[in-house]
Amino acid sequence: MDQATTSPSGSQNLFDVVWDQHSVGQLHSGQTQLFIGQHLIHEVTSPQAFEMLRDRGLGVKYPERTLATVDHIIPTDDQARPFADGLAEEMMSAIERNCREFGIELLGLDDSRQGIVHVVGPELGLTQPGITLVCGDSHTSTHGAFGAIALGIGTSQVAQVLATGTLAMNRPSVRRIEVSGALSEGVFAKDVILAIIRELGVQGGVGFAYEYAGDVFDAMNMEERMTVCNMSIEGGARCGYVNPDATTLEYLRGRPAVPSGADFERAATWWLSLASGPDASFDDHVRIDGAAIEPTVTWGINPGQSVGVGETLPAPAECSAEEQAGVEEALQFMGLEAGQPIRGQAIDVAFIGSCTNSRLSDLREAAAIASGRRVAEGVRALVVPGSQQVAKEAEALGLDRVFSEAGFQWRAAGCSMCLAMNPDKLQGREMCASSSNRNFKGRQGSPTGRTLLMSPAMVAAAAVTGQVTDVRDLAAQAT
């Protein structure tokens, strides 16, 4: 039920304030018609949406609030056109034609701003506090890091947003997740979100927006906040956000789509005013001790099936009746044993990349581990920057050379092996240490391929040792 208010009240949280501000009205079904301030599109979930517009003779209502990029299907090695994969080439041609025809700006491969949609939006300053942002991609929750309502949507909804600038949505409840204290050395944002999902379950967030708060989030930089918000959907929450603060403002200042000068100050005042105040009310509240979070690794086939790197895998009999069948299925698919330690588990492939962990700070943390070491024999290791701009910044710091000298392949920006709609794929039963977001069966391109999710530094540690390794053991050694 919407209670429209015209100004933020003390008891409203950021989500409710932003929702009310964007609420156009209520549809007959009871859903809210929500105005969308920024629409991001990519090549996989948009072609059918443009066809729907053509079928109905509709145009794009706010082309200036729509931006397209290409990420899922593009090769990260040989990018010469036409692509070797005819289907990928067809999709690429389709988004080029659609953007041209409907007047939408496209960041193609020849544009230095191209990259993974959830890396590019923040980088350009399009993702701002207080906006509503959608994309036909479940990891759109990433953009909540700025205090935006950011939602993944389906293709029919992409068509609706293109045609009307609005979306039909049920208002979710808001759960505040407070992570207090300080993270230990070697524990990263990825570990925080994996720990949250382990605690609340992969379905625990259905019907909720997650507000992430507390000391740990206050101390995080924007890239770390993006990593956490990115995986909200893996916990069932369609969106997650962090309240805007001084860290947010500093990240935004000077970016191309962000106002400058006096306009910036005016915007900043509004942005900060949106943050949930001390009296803000929530539908639910969860508290987690940040100091207790360990480097975390998934061992199963959903992102909630994880353990701290020092733990052993659960036995189905120890799990709740609800979980038993899933744990059995996961152990069998993964070829792992109940009771075995995750540390020491051999890997075949190491992947650093994806919209979760492909930003500059991720690459720096991984490079710090890779530096002066060598990828273990028999391990195939890839580093895929999230955008051309990340690649350029990393190269300016010499990170590409650190990785190359260590035996990692340094690739061009794209989604790469996160979902394997491009040539980067697991083969057969390969076991992959991955900084991506999903360990679903077959996710990385081989129907029988296996994924262990972990932080980029942990992936680098696994790459150089050939097995799951506690990154703190390597960080402690002089190289």
Added chain:
Amino acid sequence: MSNSQVTRISGTAIPLLMDDIDTDRIIPARFLRCVTFDGLGEHAFEDDRQQDPGHPFNDERFAGAGVLVGGRNFGCGSSREHAPQALIRWGLKAIVAESFAEIFFGNCTALGIPAVTLKRDRLESLVADVQADPTIEVTADLEAQTLAWGDQVAAAELPESARTALVSGEWDFLSQLLANGDAISETAAAIPYINGFGNE
């Protein structure tokens, strides 16, 4: 433009009572290399089917089923509308599960496919009955909010907004959203980042 009203769906059922079935499993990503949804039906659950000859989608007894019976958190993961599109093209007209992931649920509704929830014990009885007799007809009634099969009737729930949209035939929201053009402009004009943060 209004759609057809979705009030009662009947058909035989296909049981897949597993939890956390993600959309990568429903339609593996390589089949998303396409610019239309045509042809997705034959690839529904392709990788699971390859690895498990006994998978229900390989089982002739369930060919032609109209109602899929799933478990908890059905359709989690990727937002790909290709997942319900593949299930529709395979022949499904309704999905019954213990619970659904949110984006998948919304995609189903937007395509006129009811996704209703049943209590676990009722799902288990339904699956047992369907296994015993795959020809048994299952009927989802959105007005009565029930699922009926044989001599059984179970409460079948779905959020009121989705139920209203399906029953009234207004499940394709595009025309409704388009109808409010003036309200959209008014709302937009009052939003600070749209109006230059109040700067004339």
